[in-house]
């Protein structure tokens with residue numbers, strides 16, 4: 001009988017917690033099955049001194065190929081939102097709760113699949129370490145997967161987006177939609193509305209950081 005798949009990244013964490021050591025160690029993570037079909041681990045990116053950390057769900061097709069977070073189509077929406085809120089991307093630490101791209105193949109296309117809870121749990125030690133090293137003043141969870149991973153499965157982004165939440169994760173914590181949700185809107189007027197809503201949520205954080 002085949003050995004069961006591992007489901008915990010902890011054995012792959014480095015002895016020393018620095019962003020460089022974590023990034024290098026994560027490249028060899030085999031903590032769950034998601035590494036097999038993916039191209040590479042996509043670790044977080046940004047400076048240790050970043051005051052703001054954004055956490056998304058998982059890398060997408062482009063991110064998987066390039067090995068960098070938030071470089072695909074959704075990242076353009078994120079960049080617009082950040083700019084509208086007066087936040088410079090280079091001041092942000094960007095990462096995901098799951099570090100490998102989960103997808104299914106349809107012909108030559110690789111279609112995103114939402115990671116399951118056990119996959120999020122397996123990968124979470126990497127995010128926990130990133131939070132410990134960066135210790136951001138503000139944390140923004142982008143989308144339901146990230147929000148549920150860190151705030152509990154009963155958390156509803158639709159009900160609480162843009163609210164400043166009471167949490168031990170960071171002094172300022174909020175959740176909003178994942179920027180990819182803007183791309184899924186059926187028409188341009190709705191996309192415009194959603195862009196404005198994302199910028200509003202990010203502005204709440206920018207103002208809280210400015211006041212901190």
Ligand code: SF4
Pocket residue numbers: 008009026029030031032033034035041098099100122123124
């Ligand atoms: S998804 Fe996370 S836990 Fe699974 S192999 Fe990749 S880095 Fe490791």
